[in-house]
Amino acid sequence: MSDRAGDIEGAIEAAARAARRAAPALAGLAGGARSALLRDLAAALAEPAIREALLAANREDLARAEREALEPVKRARLALTTGKLESLADGLRQLAAAPELLGAPTLRRELDEGLVLERVPCPLGTLGVVFEARPDAVPQIAGLALKSGNALLLKGGSEALASNRALVAVIHRVLAAHGLPTALVALLERREDFAALLGLDALVDLIVARGSTPFVHHVMASTRIPVMGHAEGLCHVYLHAPCDPAMAARIAVDAKCSYPAACNAVETLLWHADAGVALDACVAALAGAGVELRGCAATRARHPGIAAAQDADWDTEYGALILAIRRVDDLEGALGHIEAHGSRHTEAIVTDDAAAAERFLARVDAADVFHNASTRFADGYRFGLGAEVGISTGKLHARGPVGVDGLLTYRWLLRGRGQVASEYGPGKRAFRHRDLDLE
Amino acid sequence: MSDRAGDIEGAIEAAARAARRAAPALAGLAGGARSALLRDLAAALAEPAIREALLAANREDLARAEREALEPVKRARLALTTGKLESLADGLRQLAAAPELLGAPTLRRELDEGLVLERVPCPLGTLGVVFEARPDAVPQIAGLALKSGNALLLKGGSEALASNRALVAVIHRVLAAHGLPTALVALLERREDFAALLGLDALVDLIVARGSTPFVHHVMASTRIPVMGHAEGLCHVYLHAPCDPAMAARIAVDAKCSYPAACNAVETLLWHADAGVALDACVAALAGAGVELRGCAATRARHPGIAAAQDADWDTEYGALILAIRRVDDLEGALGHIEAHGSRHTEAIVTDDAAAAERFLARVDAADVFHNASTRFADGYRFGLGAEVGISTGKLHARGPVGVDGLLTYRWLLRGRGQVASEYGPGKRAFRHRDLDLE
Numbered sequence: 001m002s003d004r005a006g007d008i009e010g011a012i013e014a015a016a017r018a019a020r021r022a023a024p025a026l027a028g029l030a031g032g033a034r035s036a037l038l039r040d041l042a043a044a045l046a047e048p049a050i051r052e053a054l055l056a057a058n059r060e061d062l063a064r065a066e067r068e069a070l071e072p073v074k075r076a077r078l079a080l081t082t083g084k085l086e087s088l089a090d091g092l093r094q095l096a097a098a099p100e101l102l103g104a105p106t107l108r109r110e111l112d113e114g115l116v117l118e119r120v121p122c123p124l125g126t127l128g129v130v131f132e133a134r135p136d137a138v139p140q141i142a143g144l145a146l147k148s149g150n151a152l153l154l155k156g157g158s159e160a161l162a163s164n165r166a167l168v169a170v171i172h173r174v175l176a177a178h179g180l181p182t183a184l185v186a187l188l189e190r191r192e193d194f195a196a197l198l199g200l201d202a203l204v205d206l207i208v209a210r211g212s213t214p215f216v217h218h219v220m221a222s223t224r225i226p227v228m229g230h231a232e233g234l235c236h237v238y239l240h241a242p243c244d245p246a247m248a249a250r251i252a253v254d255a256k257c258s259y260p261a262a263c264n265a266v267e268t269l270l271w272h273a274d275a276g277v278a279l280d281a282c283v284a285a286l287a288g289a290g291v292e293l294r295g296c297a298a299t300r301a302r303h304p305g306i307a308a309a310q311d312a313d314w315d316t317e318y319g320a321l322i323l324a325i326r327r328v329d330d331l332e333g334a335l336g337h338i339e340a341h342g343s344r345h346t347e348a349i350v351t352d353d354a355a356a357a358e359r360f361l362a363r364v365d366a367a368d369v370f371h372n373a374s375t376r377f378a379d380g381y382r383f384g385l386g387a388e389v390g391i392s393t394g395k396l397h398a399r400g401p402v403g404v405d406g407l408l409t410y411r412w413l414l415r416g417r418g419q420v421a422s423e424y425g426p427g428k429r430a431f432r433h434r435d436l437d438l439e
Numbered sequence: 440m441s442d443r444a445g446d447i448e449g450a451i452e453a454a455a456r457a458a459r460r461a462a463p464a465l466a467g468l469a470g471g472a473r474s475a476l477l478r479d480l481a482a483a484l485a486e487p488a489i490r491e492a493l494l495a496a497n498r499e500d501l502a503r504a505e506r507e508a509l510e511p512v513k514r515a516r517l518a519l520t521t522g523k524l525e526s527l528a529d530g531l532r533q534l535a536a537a538p539e540l541l542g543a544p545t546l547r548r549e550l551d552e553g554l555v556l557e558r559v560p561c562p563l564g565t566l567g568v569v570f571e572a573r574p575d576a577v578p579q580i581a582g583l584a585l586k587s588g589n590a591l592l593l594k595g596g597s598e599a600l601a602s603n604r605a606l607v608a609v610i611h612r613v614l615a616a617h618g619l620p621t622a623l624v625a626l627l628e629r630r631e632d633f634a635a636l637l638g639l640d641a642l643v644d645l646i647v648a649r650g651s652t653p654f655v656h657h658v659m660a661s662t663r664i665p666v667m668g669h670a671e672g673l674c675h676v677y678l679h680a681p682c683d684p685a686m687a688a689r690i691a692v693d694a695k696c697s698y699p700a701a702c703n704a705v706e707t708l709l710w711h712a713d714a715g716v717a718l719d720a721c722v723a724a725l726a727g728a729g730v731e732l733r734g735c736a737a738t739r740a741r742h743p744g745i746a747a748a749q750d751a752d753w754d755t756e757y758g759a760l761i762l763a764i765r766r767v768d769d770l771e772g773a774l775g776h777i778e779a780h781g782s783r784h785t786e787a788i789v790t791d792d793a794a795a796a797e798r799f800l801a802r803v804d805a806a807d808v809f810h811n812a813s814t815r816f817a818d819g820y821r822f823g824l825g826a827e828v829g830i831s832t833g834k835l836h837a838r839g840p841v842g843v844d845g846l847l848t849y850r851w852l853l854r855g856r857g858q859v860a861s862e863y864g865p866g867k868r869a870f871r872h873r874d875l876d877l878e
Contacts, residue, residue: 024802083865086865087864087865094872109822109823111816111821111822111823115812115816117822117823124834124835125804125834205834206834206835217663220663224656224659226833226834226835244857247857250857250859251857251859253859254859254860254861255859258859258860258861350857357854361852361854362467363463365564365850366850367850367851368850368851368852368853369850369851369852369853370852370853370854370855371852371853371854371855372854372855372856372857372858373554373853373854373855373857373858373859374858374859374860376859376860376861377550377554377853377855377858377860378851379860382550382860382863382870383548383550383556383851384548384550384556384870384872394665395563395564395644395645395665395848396563396645396665396835396836396848397835397836399848399849399850399851400850400851401851409834409835409838410838411803411804411805411806411807411808411838411839412806412807412808412817412822412838412839412840413800413807413808413809413810414807414808414809414810414812414816415796415800415809415810415811415812416809416810416811416812416816417811418683418686418689418690418789418811418812419811419812419813419816420689420690420692420693420694420697420812420813420815421693421697421813421815421816421818421821422693422697422815424821425526426522426525426526431821431823433533433823
């Protein structure tokens with residue numbers, strides 16, 4: 001190990017240790033005090049002087065992005081705007097108003113007279129979150145961590161470094177104003193910092209990794225800390241007859257075009273042979289919106305102008321204005337295609353056939369399954385979670401948009417009067433196992 | 440890869456694929472039908488002919504264990520008795536009567552008029568469970584898997600092979616009587632079978648690994664499938680003054696002696712200097728029960744007959760009738776010792792000081808934290824979960840005794856009327872985000 005590597009590891013370990021030590025001060029606050037913190041953070045984002053400082057820092061990042069010819073999609077993600085800051089403040093206020101989950105038992109059970117068990121939510125402890133060059137993620141993730149009583153080490157995409165620093169400075173100001181240690185939220189600036197964090201399994205309780213699927217797998221393979229992966233989404237919209245063509249076109253355009261780089265954007269449109277008219281409406285609307293279409297043979301037989309899709313298209317997350325289109329024989333065909341090619345993220349059916357819709361909702365194994373709604377609704381803010389730390393594509397702990405719930409664990413607390421286990425059993429005392437009301 | 444290894448991999452992949460294919464038939468049953476299945480399994484375990492066959496198979500295993508001079512603790516674990524079979528049937532009936540969690544929404548939220556979100560529990564899919572040579576785990580784990588709608592691949596300790604085969608045969612008989620595929624529950628017989636299973640991350644959703652901490656870590660390092668680890672427990676009992684000596688002694692003896700090999704048995708007794716009389720009662724009772732005691736200098740100053748503890752004792756899970764004893768300066772000292780040496784499994788305080796107890800309950804970071812109760816209550820059956828698939832020492836997904844809850848994930852279902860995400864936002868439609876009653 002070089003001296004420099006040793007220095008980095010030492011510094012990151014110190015930051016993680018300080019964050020961990022600071023966490024009980026946050027978790028020990030009454031819920032109202034944590035909510036006040038979030039409201040003050042929302043207010044700070046709206047203060048003209050702070051807002052101007054944030055936008056100025058972001059202009060630095062944007063200027064460098066322009067010099068380095070960053071792709072337009074990534075520049076859009078990087079840009080902070082007054083509108084984005086307003087949405088962020090809104091989300092923080094929503095989060096402040098959300099019910100307090102910490103400390104409120106989710107189960108209370110009398111095992112026997114005078115022997116009462118409770119299951120009580122508590123913070124995970126210390127979180128490490130790595131995410132794309134998108135500065136709006138900083139207040140969102142910090143808001144969720146503060147609401148849930150967790151300490152936080154953040155590593156954002158380096159293109160957003162100036163913006164992230166400015167945002168973390170605002171968070172530190174608000175923490176200090178509330179008498180809390182600023183070590184609760186730490187910004188890691190270099191790739192090596194995050195690599196060092198992955199080695200600290202005694203100090204960090206959860207890694208949230210947002211980014212490409214290979215990146216998420218790389219993180220998972222590089223640490224013994226549990227990883228919640230927010231990887232790519234390969235989402236489908238399936239048109240099943242009878243199907244309103246105008247609704248189909250509106251959903252297809254929103255799902256593809258409103259933010260093509262988002263993980264909840266659609267990549268493949270599936271259509272039942274009887275839903276050809278709805279397909280036609282989608283093709284016209286998507287072509288009009290500048291989307292490049294790639295179809296199977298049956299699709300091209302109906303729309304000869306469409307390019308031919310290759311096998312690889314069914315497995316590609318374009319993240320751009322490109323859409324693959326495939327005809328399926330029936331609902332089972334759609335379910336089979338989604339099972340084989342979907343990423344278990346978000347899948348939607350558009351149909352007026354209520355029974356087919358319910359079959360689709362019951363059968364698709366994905367985090368989010370929608371009927372007559374755009375895949376783009378798969379989002380913590382839209383789901384009313386206040387914000388999201390990511391969209392989990394794993395099945396364990398948290399699935400889909402991850403809000404406060406996903407940053408909590410629980411403890412089982414048992415209060416007795418000296419009972420021992422060997423008093424109970426066949427021929428001895430029996431457990432009562434009576435659930436008590438939660439107040 | 441040798442032909443034989445290839446054969447094994449092919450066979451295990453086929454078993455996993457068959458289990459996965461069979462799962463929807465189970466998950467699609469009404470809850471009542473899954474409960475009837477469990478009641479029939481309970482009844483089968485009580486049928487004289489079946490019971491005799493099970494005990495006969497178990498005698499085979501016990502005879503081999505005797506020939507191979509298996510340790511007495513392990514032989515006790517291996518033995519099936521009429522009493523154990525009765526407890527198992529009891530647990531299955533408790534599980535059958537437990538509320539149905541599958542399919543009942545845990546959240547229903549109106550995002551906007553005619554746009555309703557539900558969060559609905561569903562099975563994880565296919566489980567792989569590896570566990571010690573303890574045949575009673577077979578019906579417990581199978582019961583939880585069947586209740587939760589999951590397919591199951593089981594690998595038990597090889598010393599229990601004849602017993603496990605006999606138990607799985609009973610389960611298959613009951614599945615077949617209910618018209619369900621027997622592929623839902625498969626027994627893996629060889630170590631290589633389980634190794635092959637770990638490679639099937641596209642087919643298996645969760646591995647539950649029970650065993651020693653190094654074994655659990657080995658499993659985690661050998662697979663990309665999420666692993667729920669049930670590792671060792673290094674549990675403490677802390678005596679804080681004022682403390683009833685008789686209660687302290689009763690709890691210490693139960694926590695150490697009722698099943699020393701259990702993960703929820705106590706390994707270290709901590710005592711506050713003011714709780715010396717309670718310590719004396721514990722020392723007398725434990726010595727009387729044949730427990731070997733190892734103490735710190737302060738403990739030995741009071742009880743010179745006790746052997747000297749070494750540093751390693753504070754980090755050792757004896758799993759036997761040995762107990763380490765250490766004096767701490769105060770509650771903070773106890774918390775510090777537990778933080779440094781505990782395994783986040785189960786920790787107990789014995790005291791009449793309610794404020795100290797509540798501080799202990801609030802501060803200890805462990806799955807189970809108890810006041811005036813034996814650590815041995817940390818158990819799915821005793822907690823009223825019907826049974827347990829293991830006791831999770833991780834913080835994610837499930838913590839402590841894992842029952843049906845821990846074998847479920849959820850999906851977000853959204854039903855709309857053609858809404859699209861770009862209709863909403865600043866200056867456009869606002870979300871309503873109103874929680875609806877769960878019926």
